[in-house]
Amino acid sequence: MASAAALLLAAAVVALLACLALADPPASEQSALLAFLAATPHERKLGWSASTPACAWVGVTCDAANSTVIKLRLPGVGLVGPIPPSTIGRLRNLQVLSLRANCVSGAIPDDILRLSALRSVFLHDNAISGAIPPGVSGLAALERLVLSHNNLSGPIPFALGGLAARSALRLDGNRLSGKIPSIANPGLKVFNVSDNRLNGSIPRALSRFPADAFAGNLQLCGTPLPPCSPFFPSPSPAPGTGPSDGKPPKKKKKVSTAAIVGIIVAAVVAALLLLLAILFCCKRSQRGARVDGAKGTAAAATGTTRPPASSGDGTGTASSPKDDAGTSGSVAAAAAGGGTGEASRLVFVGKGAGYSFDLEDLLRVSAEMLGKGSAGTSYNAGEECVSQC
Incomplete structure (x- = not known):
């Protein structure tokens, strides 16, 4: 009896292993990967083929049951051009996307920002352009977002401050402008926005990072960078926040535009009046000189x-x-x-x-x-x- 039970157990294990070997992601995911590769020129041959299981393809990682694709890593394979829409965005269970060190261009497709299971995005060292889409706030599970050394422009979305699970955010080496939003996330371990076109003061919640994380922004100031000039005050805090001591902020007296215009007009009028007075005095002096000359001539002729x-x-x-x-x-x-x-x-x-x-x-x-x-x-x-x- 014992030998029979052992034989049955061994047969079950073999059958299970055979099933796992034959398991494959859904056909929709396999076709999405093939469509991405076909629409994106690449220098290295990846050997993807519909005749082989997708979980065995280069750069593709499936879950333990080989039932879905959870990771797509294709760093430095020579990808050229924009990411085709309706390709990677169809991998519903994708958790890690890495296309770093390629020549990917264009904007980030919106369908990628709808992958709710996405935890890590590595798109640095490419030529991605446009603004950081506000839809990034929909990535509730996102922990690491690395977009360094691209051609991104525009402001940093305030929506990035609402991702509580984020641990790394790198946006350095782009053309981002505007002010840095306050990201009060104690779990943030890596942060870098250097070599951009940012301005204003550094939020207090981010002042704990080193100066290298903010270097290369000529109009950025505040701890850990040099203090801001009094002529360029810090931006007002977000609604609902205030100074830590609980005291209301002091109002700074500023000269209004109307007052400046009034001062300029008064100065011009005073200058004109002074000029007219000088001209009047000169005319009067010349007239007196002529009268004195005429009197002198008459006196010389008759006296x-x-x-x-x-x-x-x-x-x-x-x-x-x-x-x-x-x-x-x-x-x-x-x-x-x-x-x-x-x-x-x-x-x-x-x-x-x-x-x-x-x-x-x-x-x-x-x-x-x-x-x-x-x-x-x-x-x-x-x-x-x-x-x-």
Whole structure:
């Protein structure tokens, strides 16, 4: 009886091993892998064939029962181009995806982000472009996300802060911009966002990582990097968070745009008023100079000494113009030339040449100015001068 039982047990084990050897993932998963390989150029031959079990293919790992694919590792096999949609995304039980060190380009397909069992994604050292899709928040079981050294751009999604099970996040060597979201995850052991275009202050929850994890971002500041400048304040905390001491944050006084514009306008108006005042003073000074010059010229032409009486030859001046009222004629006043050294004097021409008149006598009558010349100004006093002077 004992020998019969042993034989039955051995037969059962052999049958089980045979079943396991013949087990294979579903046909949908096998066709998804073949479609991925056919649509993606690759340098190395992988030897995938529908005539062999998929669990035995290079880079493909199945579960213990060989019933489904749980890992796909194809590092450095020369894959070129984008990941075709509806290929890898059909591996519903996939836990590990590694396509590192290839030439994979394009964006990350959305169907990969719907693999709820995915725990590790290694896509670093490729040419993947575009933004990190927000759908990454749907990977609830994700623990390691490595997207280093690609061409990713745009901000880091805030959804990454909600993945509590994550232990490694590497986004270094891309073109990511904007601020770093606060990731308050004590289980995060590996973090690196260096060599990007990030700005703002480093969240307090991530300040425990070394400076190398943030290096290469010129506009990034805060612990462990140098402190932020007071002219570029730190971003406001997320809603529901506040300072650790419980005190309300102090409001910083900032000069409003309207105040700056008002200051500029006031300065311009003051400058214009000052310029107008200067121009007014200059005009007034020039006008005063012209008036003083005209007065000086009149004084030089009229303010003279009375010349001595002539010898009575008919061309000189008499000693008393008021003694004889019967004489009339034309009177000309002129300044003597500066070259003769004589003072300015009044010269009388005509019938009144034999008499001497001063300026006061001439001002009492209505004299008529005949003209101005190089020798002085000429007046015509006529008969009125003889009768009144």
